[in-house]
Amino acid sequence: MTAFVARRLLQTIPVLLLSSVAIFLLLRLAPGDPAQYIAGPDASAEGLAAARREMGLDQPWPIQYAVWLTHAVRGDFGIAFVTRYPVWDLVLQVLPATIELALAALILSTALGFVLGVVGALREGQFVDLAVGVLNAIALGVPNFWLGLILIIVFALVLRWLPPSGHVDFVRDPGQSLRYLTLPAITLAVQLSAVLARFVRASLLDVLHEDYVRTARAKGLPERSVIVRHALRNALIPVVTVMGLQFGRLLGGAVIVEAVFGWPGIGSLVITGVVARDYTVVQGVLTLLVTTFVLINLLTDLLYGVLDPAVRLGQKGGA
Amino acid sequence: MAATLGSKTQTLKARRTQSTDSFWLAAAKRVVRQPLGLFGVSLTLMVTLVALLAPYLAPHDPFFQYQGQELVAPNSVYPLGTDEMGRDLLSRVMFGARISLSVGGASVVMGGLVGVLSGLLSGYWEGWVDAVTMRLWDSVLAFPPVLVGIAVAALLGPSTTNVAIALGIASIPQFARLTRASVLVEKHKEYVTAARCLGASNPRIVLRHIFPNTVSPLLVQLAVAMAFAVLLEAGLSFLGIGSQPPEASWGTMLSTARRFLVEAPWYGVFPGLALVVLLLGLNFVADAARTALDPHRRQY
Numbered sequence: 044m045t046a047f048v049a050r051r052l053l054q055t056i057p058v059l060l061l062s063s064v065a066i067f068l069l070l071r072l073a074p075g076d077p078a079q080y081i082a083g084p085d086a087s088a089e090g091l092a093a094a095r096r097e098m099g100l101d102q103p104w105p106i107q108y109a110v111w112l113t114h115a116v117r118g119d120f121g122i123a124f125v126t127r128y129p130v131w132d133l134v135l136q137v138l139p140a141t142i143e144l145a146l147a148a149l150i151l152s153t154a155l156g157f158v159l160g161v162v163g164a165l166r167e168g169q170f171v172d173l174a175v176g177v178l179n180a181i182a183l184g185v186p187n188f189w190l191g192l193i194l195i196i197v198f199a200l201v202l203r204w205l206p207p208s209g210h211v212d213f214v215r216d217p218g219q220s221l222r223y224l225t226l227p228a229i230t231l232a233v234q235l236s237a238v239l240a241r242f243v244r245a246s247l248l249d250v251l252h253e254d255y256v257r258t259a260r261a262k263g264l265p266e267r268s269v270i271v272r273h274a275l276r277n278a279l280i281p282v283v284t285v286m287g288l289q290f291g292r293l294l295g296g297a298v299i300v301e302a303v304f305g306w307p308g309i310g311s312l313v314i315t316g317v318v319a320r321d322y323t324v325v326q327g328v329l330t331l332l333v334t335t336f337v338l339i340n341l342l343t344d345l346l347y348g349v350l351d352p353a354v355r356l357g358q359k360g361g362a
Numbered sequence: 363m364a365a366t367l368g369s370k371t372q373t374l375k376a377r378r379t380q381s382t383d384s385f386w387l388a389a390a391k392r393v394v395r396q397p398l399g400l401f402g403v404s405l406t407l408m409v410t411l412v413a414l415l416a417p418y419l420a421p422h423d424p425f426f427q428y429q430g431q432e433l434v435a436p437n438s439v440y441p442l443g444t445d446e447m448g449r450d451l452l453s454r455v456m457f458g459a460r461i462s463l464s465v466g467g468a469s470v471v472m473g474g475l476v477g478v479l480s481g482l483l484s485g486y487w488e489g490w491v492d493a494v495t496m497r498l499w500d501s502v503l504a505f506p507p508v509l510v511g512i513a514v515a516a517l518l519g520p521s522t523t524n525v526a527i528a529l530g531i532a533s534i535p536q537f538a539r540l541t542r543a544s545v546l547v548e549k550h551k552e553y554v555t556a557a558r559c560l561g562a563s564n565p566r567i568v569l570r571h572i573f574p575n576t577v578s579p580l581l582v583q584l585a586v587a588m589a590f591a592v593l594l595e596a597g598l599s600f601l602g603i604g605s606q607p608p609e610a611s612w613g614t615m616l617s618t619a620r621r622f623l624v625e626a627p628w629y630g631v632f633p634g635l636a637l638v639v640l641l642l643g644l645n646f647v648a649d650a651a652r653t654a655l656d657p658h659r660r661q662y
Contacts, residue, residue, distance in 0.1 A: 054500075061501035069517055180649075184642040186593055188600045189616060189634030196627045207623070295508030299597050303620065317516045317603050325516045329509060337504045 047348050055341050062333050063115070067108050069329070070322045120327030125319050130327035133312060140210055141308035145297050147224055148231035153286070155236035160243025161275070167248060175240065182237035187296055191230040191303035198226060208305035227304040231296050235289055242285045246278040253277075280350045287343025291336055389581065392654035393647065399654065402646025409640045413459035422450035424457040424610050433626040442632045445615070446622055451629065454610040455636050461611040462640060465526045466591040470584060472530030477537025478573075478580065484538070485545025486568050496542070499535035507532040507594055515603035522611070525604040529591045540583055544576035578655040585648035589641055596637050612637045 079086070082094040095101050099110055114121070120130035159179070163172045199207035205226055213220040250256065251274055259273045260266075298310030305311075309328060316324035393399040412419060421441070428448040436443040442451040480499070484492035505513065507529070514528035548554065549572060557571045598604035599613025607614055612633040619630035 057497050058501045058504050061497065062504050065501065066513070069513055073517055180645065181642070184645050185638055186596060186634065186641070188597060188613075189630075189637060192616060192620060192623065192630040192634065196623055196630060200624055200627070291506035295506040298508050298512075299601060302601050313512055314601055314603065317512055317520070320516070322516065325512065329505075329513060332506070332509060333504050336506060340504075 048345060051341060051344055051348075055337060059334065059337055062337070063112060063330065064108065066326055066329050066333070067111055070326050071104065071107070073320070073322050115327075115330055120330065121323040123316075123321055123324050125321045125324075130323050133324065134309065134327060134331060137308050137312045140306060141297055141301070141310070143213065143224065144227055144231065144301070144306060144308060145293055147228035148235065148293065148297075151228055152232035152235035152239060155232065156239025157243055159236065159240035161247060161270070163240065163244040164247035164251065165270070172244075175244075179237040179240055182233050185233070187230050187234060188299050188303050190233060191226070191300060194226050194230060195303075208303075210306050227300050227306055230303065231293070231300045234296065235293060238289055238292075239282070239285065242282050243278065246281045247274060250274045250278045280347070283350065284343055284347050287339055287346075290339045290343075294332055294336060385577075389578075389651070389654060393650045396650045396653060398646045399650025402643045402648075402650060405639055405643025406647055409459050409636070409643065410463060412456050413463050416453075416456045416460060420450075420453035420456045422453045424449060424453040425608055426450075433622060433629070435626070436628055443626065443628045445629060446618065446626075451615075451632055454615060455612070455633055457610040458612040458615065458633060458636065459640070461522060461605055461609065462592050462595060462637070465522060465529065465595040466588045468526040469529035469533060469591045469595075470587045472526070473533030473587060474537050474580070474584060476530075477534040478541045478576075480534070481538040481541025482545055482568050482573060482576075485542035486549055486564070486572070492542075495538070499538050502531060503535045505532070507590070508597065511594060511598040512603060515598070520603040520606060522605045522609060525595050525598050528598075529594055532594075533587045533591065536583055536587065537580065540579050541576055544579060545572055548572045548575050582648055582651045582655060585644055585651055589644035589648060592637070592640055592644065 078091055078094040078098055078100055082090050086094065099107055102110070118131050120134075122128070123130050123133060126133070159175050163175045166172045195207045198205050206223055207226075209223055211220045211223050253274075256269060256274050259269045264273075297308065298313065300306070301308045301310035302314060309332070313325060313328040315321070316328065394403055426449060428444065428450075431440070431444050431448040432446055434440055434444045434448075440450050440452065442455065445451055445454065477499075480495050484495050502510070510532040511525060511528045514524050514531070518524045518527070545568075554567060554571060557567050562571070595604055596611070596613035596616070599611045600617045601613075602617060605611035605614050607618070615633040616630060619626070619633070623630050
């Protein structure tokens with residue numbers, strides 16, 4: 044197990060380093076002189092030179108990269124060009140809203156995905172199964188931002204059940220906060236639950252044909268216990284990976300869904316940054332999101348190794 | 363001796379080309395024979411036809427602003443209504459198909475070419491080339507595609523071309539991994555040894571012998587990547603970092619429509635509906651291709 048963890052960690056480091064180089068180059072290759080932003084458009088030649096020295100821009104690139112990386116590791120992503128706030132403070136301001144949305148969507152889609160997947164597997168080939176299958180196919184073909192618009196039109200503008208956009212702090216007013224959270228969370232959860240339902244169904248169907256399930260039935264266990272204790276437990280192994288791999292979809296989806304509902308999260312921060320050409324903000328947020336994504340993937344793999352000994356021992360075959 | 367060998371490879375080659383043809387035809391037939399496959403192919407072809415014939419089919423100029431006709435509800439003159447500048451929505455939706463398909467097509471061709479070549483290289487020769495390129499694609503995979511789009515837009519500025527570049531880059535790793543995995547299996551088979559004994563050069567073995575046998579999974583990936591690119595182009599344009607106004611991209615239209623949902627809900631409905639038709643079509647084609655090309659594979 045230790046060897047497996049070590050091997051997987053060693054694979055992660057080059058990926059993180061390469062991504063960080065890419066993100067670093069983003070700022071350096073971008074048009075415009077960062078010093079000009081800090082010193083202001085009317086800065087004198089000396090002022091500009093001073094700003095360059097202060098920002099370390101007179102150093103060669105490898106040194107700049109090393110300095111940037113050591114700062115970034117400590118959460119120091121520099122000062123936002125436009126607002127002049129430290130990027131880290133801006134991130135901390137919007138992070139809770141994004142986590143709130145992502146978590147709500149994750150809980151919702153897991154619940155929905157499991158129920159639909161199990162129902163589909165237990166009623167294989169019957170009407171319910173086919174209906175769920177068609178629903179899933181449609182859910183996968185409907186872009187989440189358009190789904191969001193439709194939900195706003197139906198539930199906020201026509202039925203007037205829920206607010207069309209915005210966000211309320213949970214601490215300030217839990218009831219209102221949930222009302223604002225409902226539509227964005229559903230929007231973000233739909234595709235995810237469709238993917239999960241497909242995998243839970245397929246994985247459970249595989250397991251249901253195994254001998255030990257027949258044995259469990261043969262010894263007279265109630266069907267409920269056969270499904271929950273014997274089948275579902277083993278069917279969970281591949282599902283764990285899928286959920287980890289879907290985390291990227293969740294992150295990317297959150298960026299877009301936030302834009303639909305005017306949700307003040309990390310997506311809104313980075314999009315504002317791109318439009319205003321505020322490179323330090325874009326760089327900081329990208330670093331944070333990519334690192335999170337890579338680490339989640341790593342955790343998924345490690346968890347998979349814990350659940351399935353064959354993976355741990357590197358017996359996957361081929362690659 | 364050399365001459366006989368040469369003519370033998372010629373006949374072998376001729377036979378091979380023949381069988382490749384029937385492979386394509388057979389694959390297409392097997393896709394269309396499935397109800398969902400036929401449905402998907404029809405939807406995709408329909409959108410493609412509309413995109414190609416947009417100048418002839420569109421009832422109005424998609425950029426002409428009819429003064430005083432802003433946000434008109436669907437009627438006989440404007441079948442899908444008009445937008446906030448008095449432009450005909452149906453015509454704009456029709457021209458929008460061109461952007462979706464060309465961005466999707468361009469990015470898939472770019473990602474496919476680079477990915478397949480890199481996969482062939484690293485699968486056949488392995489070693490350090492393999493290690494370096496695959497780590498590179500791993501780090502591209504470390505960026506969720508929306509973030510690749512954001513990064514490219516931040517660097518090159520938002521535009522339709524740059525979206526295609528971003529999506530092309532984002533689709534390389536999957537093509538590379540699939541190709542590499544197939545090559546690793548194929549290169550130990552007897553026909554490769556046979557070709558080598560006949561004196562075939564490495565590039566010839568890779569391109570002429572191994573590559574045709576890696577095509578099946580790539581075809582499925584082609585449809586999957588296309589659907590993905592179409593979806594992301596619309597998503598990035600919706601975020602305002604893809605196609606820029608006045609270009610008629612479905613994502614840009616939906617982004618503007620968001621501001622007029624109360625006065626003109628149809629504006630937020632129709633461009634998205636067009637997008638869903640294309641996406642469903644491509645998804646069904648991908649599903650059907652998966653079943654057609656590998657009947658043993660479980661259908662997820």
